[in-house]
Amino acid sequence: xxxxxxxxxxxxxxxKEILKGINLTIKPNEIHAIMGPNGNGKSTLLxxxxxxxxxxxxQGSITFDNKNLxxxxxxxxxxxxxxxxxxxxxxxxxxxxxxxxxxxxxARSEKPISLFSFIKQLESNIDALxxxxxxxxxxxxxxxxxxxxxxxxxxxxxxxxxxxxxxxEIDSGLDVDAIKIxxxxxxxxxxxxxxxxxxxxxYERFYELVKPTYAHVIVDGKIVTSGSFDLxxxxxxxxxxxxxxxxxxxxxxxIEVPIMTSLGTCAINTRN
Amino acid sequence: xxxxxxxxxxFQEYIVDTDTDIYLNIIANKTSDLLIRxxxxxxxxxxxxxxxEGNITILFWNESNNKILFNEKYEVGSNSDLKIAYGDxxxxxxxxxxxxxxxxxxxxxxxKSATLCKNKKxxxxxxxxxxxxxxxxxxxxxxVLDGGNYKMDAxxxxxxxxxxxxxxxxxxxLSFDENQVSTIxxxxxxxxxxxxxSHATSVGRVDDNQLMYMQSRGLTLSQVMSLISTGYxxxxxxxxxxxxxxxxxxxxIERMVEVxxxx
Numbered sequence: 276x277x278x279x280x281x282x283x284x285x286x287x288x289x290x291k292e293i294l295k296g297i298n299l300t301i302k303p304n305e306i307h308a309i310m311g312p313n314g315n316g317k318s319t320l321l322x323x324x325x326x327x328x329x330x331x332x333x334q335g336s337i338t339f340d341n342k343n344l345x346x347x348x349x350x351x352x353x354x355x356x357x358x359x360x361x362x363x364x365x366x367x368x369x370x371x372x373x374x375x376x377x378x379x380x381x382a383r384s385e386k387p388i389s390l391f392s393f394i395k396q397l398e399s400n401i402d403a404l405x406x407x408x409x410x411x412x413x414x415x416x417x418x419x420x421x422x423x424x425x426x427x428x429x430x431x432x433x434x435x436x437x438x439x440x441x442x443x444e445i446d447s448g449l450d451v452d453a454i455k456i457x458x459x460x461x462x463x464x465x466x467x468x469x470x471x472x473x474x475x476x477x478y479e480r481f482y483e484l485v486k487p488t489y490a491h492v493i494v495d496g497k498i499v500t501s502g503s504f505d506l507x508x509x510x511x512x513x514x515x516x517x518x519x520x521x522x523x524x525x526x527x528x529x530i531e532v533p534i535m536t537s538l539g540t541c542a543i544n545t546r547n
Numbered sequence: 548x549x550x551x552x553x554x555x556x557x558f559q560e561y562i563v564d565t566d567t568d569i570y571l572n573i574i575a576n577k578t579s580d581l582l583i584r585x586x587x588x589x590x591x592x593x594x595x596x597x598x599x600e601g602n603i604t605i606l607f608w609n610e611s612n613n614k615i616l617f618n619e620k621y622e623v624g625s626n627s628d629l630k631i632a633y634g635d636x637x638x639x640x641x642x643x644x645x646x647x648x649x650x651x652x653x654x655x656x657x658x659k660s661a662t663l664c665k666n667k668k669x670x671x672x673x674x675x676x677x678x679x680x681x682x683x684x685x686x687x688x689x690x691v692l693d694g695g696n697y698k699m700d701a702x703x704x705x706x707x708x709x710x711x712x713x714x715x716x717x718x719x720x721l722s723f724d725e726n727q728v729s730t731i732x733x734x735x736x737x738x739x740x741x742x743x744x745s746h747a748t749s750v751g752r753v754d755d756n757q758l759m760y761m762q763s764r765g766l767t768l769s770q771v772m773s774l775i776s777t778g779y780x781x782x783x784x785x786x787x788x789x790x791x792x793x794x795x796x797x798x799x800i801e802r803m804v805e806v807x808x809x810x
Contacts, residue, residue, distance in 0.1 A: 325763055328755075353765035365760035369778025378774055379764040414778075431764060 277340040277356060277438040278302050279324070279471065284335035286316075286323050286496075293319045293527075295496035296335070301439055303469040308476065308487035308507055312515055312526045316496045317475045318362060321441040325359040326352045339439065354383045356438030360428035360445050362475075367415040372427065373397060375415050376434055383435065400433045404460050421448030429457055433464050441473040446481040458484035479511035492518060495527045554579040554603065558789050563588050570594075578602040580787045585609045590616040598624035598651075605631045606786045608796070614640035625651025632786040633670075634796070636663040636803050647674045649681035649712075657684045661783035661800075663776075663807060664695035664727075676705040676712040676742075685716035688779040691727045692807060698730045703746070707738040714744045721779055722752055723772060723808070769808075776808040777801060 279301040286294040294316050301307055309317050323330040324337055326349035337344040344352055367375070376397065381387045397411055404426045416424050425445055432440050442461070446454050462485060465472060474485060482490075482504070490506040491498045494515070499522045500506065510518070519525065548567055554575040563569060564586035573581070573595035585591070585607060597603050601624075609615070623629045635641055647656045658672050674683035683703055691697045703714030714737070720729040733746040753775055761771040777800065784796035 327759060348762070349759060350762040350765055350767050353763055359763055361760065361763075365754075365757045367757055367761065367775070367778075370761075370774050371778075374774065374778075375761070375764070378766055378770060382765040382767070382770065435764065 287331045301471040306472040306487040308490040311493035358437035358440045360442040362443040364424045366417040373411045593619040601627040608634045617643040623654040629656045633660040640667040652680040655682040659686045661780045662689035664697040665692040667696040669698040671700045676709045681712045687718040690776045691722045695727045702734040704736040710741040717747045
């Protein structure tokens with residue numbers, strides 16, 4: 276059984292503790308909804324499981340399929356069967372989507388996938404996600420709309436067929452129709468496989484479509500409560516305030532922001 | 548050695564393989580695609596005057612194992628177009644000086660380079676719009692490896708009175724570690740108001756977030772580097788519209804990147 280087991284996970288970023296003892300087990304064929312106010316550790320949990328080097332694990336363990344994930348590099352974790360659909364997928368100029376996807380598929384198989392088989396799989400998945408065919412030949416995520424980037428993440432998930440997929444706010448940036456297409460696409464893959472899913476979303480509307488087995492709420496770096504779909508419905512109608520009172524917790528005030536980089540400056544010579 | 552190269556219509560290949568200096572006068576007034584394959588030379592000087600609605604594409608493919616000095620000057624007349632590209636993936640020093648003068652209305656040019664640099668490769672490129680309604684473009688992509696010394700001094704100039712002209716340039720240099728030098732000087736010298744001009748430059752390592760994104764799909768660091776480097780250098784193979792040449796250059800580039808950029 277390819278189980279993902281997280282025990283007493285503590286994580287720091289830049290010396291600040293973000294996760295303060297997370298315990299969670301994800302089994303095949305289960306869907307876990309991860310909820311909680313912004314900036315309280317949901318994305319951090321997913322990124323740490325995937326192996327983002329920015330997150331320092333100070334205590335606890337993560338094992339997957341009885342292997343110690345913490346000893347594995349990010350690419351090894353991926354090849355072992357983990358996948359994370361990013362909240363902010365990176366743009367990679369110069370590398371086409373199809374070259375990238377083929378390289379990623381080849382990275383996890385003993386012999387390279389034939390061009391014919393690759394194109395067949397790519398095209399059928401592009402159709403399922405109702406994406407534009409030309410996106411396969413464009414540079415990876417470059418100039419894609421927010422919605423196109425999110426569909427591209429699910430395209431990657433469907434082609435790479437992970438054992439555990441973690442979806443970080445995959446529904447943000449999608450319109451009502453696109454949410455249905457993406458949710459159906461996720462569920463189609465889920466139903467055809469033994470995949471376990473961890474889904475971070477703020478919206479019941481999305482959870483209605485993917486029907487989580489369990490829901491967990493992270494506040495201030497801890498899972499304060501877990502439950503079934505009823506918990507999602509209650510949070511959707513009443514918010515988190517009741518939960519803060521009932522469990523006597525305060526949400527962390529910090530807001531997670533994407534890391535932006537810029538290169539180069541522009542100089543104007545005004546001398547005549 | 549002085550050589551006159553009269554271009555005919557269509558694709559042709561010229562091989563430079565000499566121990567001495569070579570002076571090449573390219574005579575071109577038609578639609579021609581020229582591949583100059585450089586095996587060896589001490590220095591190469593090139594002059595070309597492109598007129599009469601000439602449409603010339605020249606790809607320099609450098610395979611030399613020795614240092615070569617290049618000195619090139621192109622005069623582009625009205626309604627004529629010049630495209631030149633440098634495929635400098637070889638393991639030897641290069642010093643290039645290229646001047647393109649756009650001398651007539653609707654003269655246009657593109658100077659493009661793809662450099663895999665583990666030696667000293669220095670470039671000076673000047674594209675000069677001298678009259679109204681001209682269009683000059685410069686695009687440089689380099690991958691600088693351990694011990695490489697890359698310098699790109701790129702200038703787009705629009706002279707006074709050359710209104711409605713355009714000058715654009717992009718130079719990007721990718722490096723893998725700290726033991727290399729990459730310098731890009733993206734100059735625009737604009738002496739007229741009614742023009743369009745732009746310059747874009749990036750120098751440095753691949754962004755950590757981009758690396759992490761690609762690695763999170765199962766690619767090793769080495770595979771990520773190869774994919775990105777190939778993306779920088781491969782477009783030069785499409786410069787001349789010739790399927791056989793494109794296939795051979797692509798294979799060549801992919802092989803070289805695999806050997807040189809794997810870590």
